[in-house]
Amino acid sequence: MNAIETSGLSKLYAPGVGLAPLNLSVAAGEIFGFIGPNGAGKTTAIRTLMGFLRPSGGSGRILGHDVWHERVAVHRRVGYLPGEVHLARDHTARELMGRSCRLRGGASDAYGLDVARRLELRLDARLGTLSKGNRQKVGLTLALMHRPELLVLDEPTDGLDPLVQETVLDLLREAGSEGRTVFLSSHVLSEIERIAGRVGIIRRGELIRVEGVRELKASLPQQVAVGFALPPRVDLMTLDGMSDAVADGLDFWGQWRGSPDMLIRALAGESLASFSLTPSTLEDAFMDEYRSETPRKEGAHVA
Numbered sequence: 001m002n003a004i005e006t007s008g009l010s011k012l013y014a015p016g017v018g019l020a021p022l023n024l025s026v027a028a029g030e031i032f033g034f035i036g037p038n039g040a041g042k043t044t045a046i047r048t049l050m051g052f053l054r055p056s057g058g059s060g061r062i063l064g065h066d067v068w069h070e071r072v073a074v075h076r077r078v079g080y081l082p083g084e085v086h087l088a089r090d091h092t093a094r095e096l097m098g099r100s101c102r103l104r105g106g107a108s109d110a111y112g113l114d115v116a117r118r119l120e121l122r123l124d125a126r127l128g129t130l131s132k133g134n135r136q137k138v139g140l141t142l143a144l145m146h147r148p149e150l151l152v153l154d155e156p157t158d159g160l161d162p163l164v165q166e167t168v169l170d171l172l173r174e175a176g177s178e179g180r181t182v183f184l185s186s187h188v189l190s191e192i193e194r195i196a197g198r199v200g201i202i203r204r205g206e207l208i209r210v211e212g213v214r215e216l217k218a219s220l221p222q223q224v225a226v227g228f229a230l231p232p233r234v235d236l237m238t239l240d241g242m243s244d245a246v247a248d249g250l251d252f253w254g255q256w257r258g259s260p261d262m263l264i265r266a267l268a269g270e271s272l273a274s275f276s277l278t279p280s281t282l283e284d285a286f287m288d289e290y291r292s293e294t295p296r297k298e299g300a301h302v303a
């Protein structure tokens with residue numbers, strides 16, 4: 001059974017605004033990254049999946065439960081981090097964790113305390129006095145503490161400093177290696193690239209691409225930069241697989257699609273001062289997707 005399965009699940013706030021029919025399957029044990037620019041529909045999709053928004057059409061199942069009709073069961077089984085963490089100001093993280101354990105029939109807080117320690121969370125501070133980043137740490141601890149089989153996280157590293165961001169990525173990787181499923185949205189493409197196996201790109205309410213991170217990156221050209229020590233005999237521009245090439249004296253830049261072997265063989269008899277072949281990042285893939293879009297009318301983005 002897939003951890004997440006949707007069939008035409010949609011949420012329209014107004015005609016053309018919101019989430020277009022979404023068909024998505026996320027297998028148990030996957031780390032799936034959900035990426036898209038501001039206003040693309042990530043939070044709408046996540047809140048609809050969690051049963052906080054009533055779907056306008058279609059259906060969805062989380063761990064086998066209907067996302068709307070069985071949302072109580074979904075909430076019991078999923079570790080959820082909302083995009084904005086709202087907490088009772090007068091309580092402390094320790095109190096919220098205690099309450100969460102009691103609600104689960106006296107579940108242990110041992111792992112939660114470990115997560116809180118790793119995130120350097122101040123357990124006894126009044127939540128109303130905490131900074132945005134520290135509130136985020138509380139939200140993360142509450143989402144992770146019962147080792148749920150599915151984590152649904154809306155921008156988990158938002159507002160955190162780089163060291164804590166690293167810790168969050170470690171925690172999510174660990175969840176993945178324990179066979180648990182992680183579905184996270186992020187603007188920080190480099191972090192999705194480092195932990196996710198697959199990504200879905202959402203644009204203007206529509207899921208436009210779902211692909212493995214490796215495949216997505218492999219489909220992109222690599223950036224070539226060559227500095228020749230002596231005038232070259234080879235004309236790199238004519239190589240099959242080279243595009244967007246520019247030569248300036250002894251310097252050459254271009255985009256290479258193909259195996260590095262071929263390029264290195266072509267350069268074998270040349271005298272080089274420098275050579276680099278830089279793999280594309282998820283950021284490049286994302287920008288590529290966005291550059292290829294045809295402009296549509298502002299405000300009318302969902303079919």
Ligand SMILES: Nc1ncnc2c1ncn2[C@@H]1O[C@H](COP(=O)(O)OP(=O)(O)OP(=O)(O)O)[C@@H](O)[C@H]1O
Nearest residue numbers: 013017018036037038039040041042043044045083
């Ligand atoms: N309650 C609402 N009522 C009407 N329109 C809304 C509502 N919430 C969101 N929208 C609109 O739905 C679209 C998707 O918004 P959503 O917040 O899901 O995007 P997002 O991808 O999460 O954006 P961000 O990255 O900025 O958080 C946007 O056009 C937004 O203005």
